[in-house]
Amino acid sequence: MDAEAAARTGQPRRMPVRGVSVAEGLADVLRDRILDGGMHDGDLLPKQSELLDEYKVGKTTLRQAIRILETEGLVTVRRGNTGGLAVQLPSEADAARTFGLVLRSRRVPLEDLAAAVRNLEPTCAAMCAARADRATEVVPQLRALHERCVQLVDDLPAFVRACREFHEGLVRLCGNTTMQLLLGTAETLWTVHEHDWADAVPVGSDFTDRIKSGLDVHRQLVDLIAAGDVDATHALSRQHVEYAQSHPLEARPGMGIASLPDR
Numbered sequence: 268m269d270a271e272a273a274a275r276t277g278q279p280r281r282m283p284v285r286g287v288s289v290a291e292g293l294a295d296v297l298r299d300r301i302l303d304g305g306m307h308d309g310d311l312l313p314k315q316s317e318l319l320d321e322y323k324v325g326k327t328t329l330r331q332a333i334r335i336l337e338t339e340g341l342v343t344v345r346r347g348n349t350g351g352l353a354v355q356l357p358s359e360a361d362a363a364r365t366f367g368l369v370l371r372s373r374r375v376p377l378e379d380l381a382a383a384v385r386n387l388e389p390t391c392a393a394m395c396a397a398r399a400d401r402a403t404e405v406v407p408q409l410r411a412l413h414e415r416c417v418q419l420v421d422d423l424p425a426f427v428r429a430c431r432e433f434h435e436g437l438v439r440l441c442g443n444t445t446m447q448l449l450l451g452t453a454e455t456l457w458t459v460h461e462h463d464w465a466d467a468v469p470v471g472s473d474f475t476d477r478i479k480s481g482l483d484v485h486r487q488l489v490d491l492i493a494a495g496d497v498d499a500t501h502a503l504s505r506q507h508v509e510y511a512q513s514h515p516l517e518a519r520p521g522m523g524i525a526s527l528p529d530r
Contacts, residue, residue: 288331289324289328290328290331290332290335291332291335293322293324293328293329293332294331294332294335294336296322297312297318297332297333297336297342298336298339298341300312301336301341301342301354301356302341302356306354306356307354307356308354308355308356309353309354310353310354311345311351311352311353311354312342312351312352312353312354314351315329315333315352333352340355340357340361341354341355341356341357342354342355343355359447359448359451359452359455360455360527362448362451362452363451363452363453363455363456363527364527366452366453366456367456367524367525367527370456370524371523371524371525374523375523375524376521376522376523376524377460377515377516377519377522377523377524378516380453380456380457380524381457381512381515381516383453384450384453384454384457384508384512385505385508385509385512386505387446387449387450387453388434388437388438388450388454388504388508389500389501389502389504389505389508390441390446390501391437391438391441391443391446391447391450392437392441392488392492392500392501392504393497393498393500393501393504394441394442394443394446395409395437395440395441395442395492395500396491396492396494396495396496396497396500397495397497398440398441398442401492401493401495402493404440405440405492406489406492406493408436408440409433409436409437409440409488409489409492410489412429412432412433412436413433413482413485413486413489415429415432415433416429416430416433416481416482416485417482420478420482423465423468423474424462424465424466424468426465426478427461427462427464427465428462428465430481430485430511431454431458431461431462433485434454434508434511435451435454435458437488437504438450438451438454439451455527456524456525456527457512459525459527460515460519460522460524460525461515463525464514464515464518464519467518477514480510481507481510481511484503484506484507484510485507487503488500488503488504488507491503
């Protein structure tokens with residue numbers, strides 16, 4: 268009986284036989300319950316006494332299963348009167364954190380990550396231009412992100428952060444969840460390094476021409492997306508990303524990829 272059917276009938280769900288330990292099998296069932304059962308971030312699983320009764324397992328087995336899910340970052344144990352097993356749904360930042368650790372373990376240089384971003388982000392920008400609903404679902408949000416950049420031109424670190432939000436918006440609004448997540452993880456890692464670079468720029472440094480150029484390109488990109496010009500959007504986005512990456516990369520040649528902090 269699947270989880271949905273069990274929920275309708277009120278009968279306990281039983282673990283499938285998968286050739287794994289009972290604890291691993293229970294972790295599989297609980298994982299399915301969290302990810303496929305419509306649970307939200309912060310929701311509580313039933314009390315441990317209820318889980319013991321529902322799945323007919325011992326306390327040691329349940330503790331081992333919970334430990335597996337804690338290691339995966341899917342649950343956290345809350346203490347106190349309102350405590351219990353709280354759900355932590357995987358986020359883009361979680362994926363980026365793991366991705367960053369893998370890249371660090373392989374000694375991947377920052378330039379390698381930058382190359383991936385500048386090859387993939389233009390594809391997302393072009394996908395924004397190809398959306399049939401771009402006039403209502405894409406362009407207004409991009410214009411708002413652009414205006415935020417305009418408002419922050421006198422504060423370089425804040426301006427850089429606003430520009431990163433514009434670039435991340437191109438990814439978020441592309442209309443394809445897989446691309447959003449794949450490139451979103453890379454964008455998240457790159458964003459950390461670009462923020463670090465901006466924070467380290469000496470006070471009084473003049474980036475007026477660079478800022479003006481970036482704002483002009485953002486405006487052009489939004490106009491091209493609004494017009495549905497896929498090819499021109501891709502070409503301009505590629506040129507702009509390469510230009511935007513040049514200063515952080517030149518400032519830290521040969522730098523490796525930093526890990527994201529735990530949430």
